[in-house]
Amino acid sequence: MLVDSLEWxxxxxxxxxxxxxxxxxxxxRISDGPKADVILVTHxxxxxxxxxxxxxxxxxxxxxxxxxxxxxxxxxxxASIAPGEELELASVRGVEVTGVAAYNTSKRDxxxxxxxxxxxxxxxxxxxxxxxxxxxxxxxxxxxxxxxxAGVDVALLPVSGVYVMTAGEAAExxxxxxxxxxxxxxxxxxxxxxxxxxxxxARAPVEVRLxxxxx
Numbered sequence: 001m002l003v004d005s006l007e008w009x010x011x012x013x014x015x016x017x018x019x020x021x022x023x024x025x026x027x028x029r030i031s032d033g034p035k036a037d038v039i040l041v042t043h044x045x046x047x048x049x050x051x052x053x054x055x056x057x058x059x060x061x062x063x064x065x066x067x068x069x070x071x072x073x074x075x076x077x078x079a080s081i082a083p084g085e086e087l088e089l090a091s092v093r094g095v096e097v098t099g100v101a102a103y104n105t106s107k108r109d110x111x112x113x114x115x116x117x118x119x120x121x122x123x124x125x126x127x128x129x130x131x132x133x134x135x136x137x138x139x140x141x142x143x144x145x146x147x148x149x150a151g152v153d154v155a156l157l158p159v160s161g162v163y164v165m166t167a168g169e170a171a172e173x174x175x176x177x178x179x180x181x182x183x184x185x186x187x188x189x190x191x192x193x194x195x196x197x198x199x200x201x202a203r204a205p206v207e208v209r210l211x212x213x214x215x
Contacts, residue, residue, distance in 0.1 A: 160192025
């Protein structure tokens with residue numbers, strides 16, 4: 001099962017080992033690990049787009065998939081993706097990636113600007129791996145575009161509040177999406193605590209699993 005191949009790397013970072021491919025999402029402050037066939041980057045904030053961490057797990061054939069404003073800053077084998085776009089990457093069998101919009105509707109800085117504005121074109125990812133689907137929400141609030149990933153097998157949802165959904169809002173996202181399994185993320189490093197993850201687990205109307213960061 002897809003969830004059995006999934007490791008949480010802390011914050012919003014994950015690694016998926018499918019047998020045919022190793023996929024990283026938003027690697028940040030990670031130790032050395034298996035080299036990546038695909039690295040998915042949701043947006044340009046330093047705790048999601050970390051060139052040093054990307055370099056650490058890349059080889060010459062690694063695909064880096066990111067929204068346009070991030071893709072132009074990346075080096076190597078880079079593919080740009082926008083919300084609603086689908087990619088099937090050459091040389092990576094059985095993996096399809098679709099960009100899903102990710103943005104704030106209510107989380108603002110002191111000057112009233114959204115931390116993650118919709119017009120930035122940042123994304124979450126709907127990753128189809130041999131027929132099983134994983135949704136990584138990126139940094140987002142509850143938004144209508146989540147309807148496109150209804151019924152996924154696994155949903156990775158931020159729960160810390162401030163810059164992303166609160167635990168209660170993430171529970172509403174889980175209700176809207178209806179995944180087979182939800183996993184809270186965006187807690188335990190810069191912002192958010194286990195209490196946020198546990199509050200999400202208590203409120204979400206779906207099965208929830210809390211992961212421990214991979215060593």
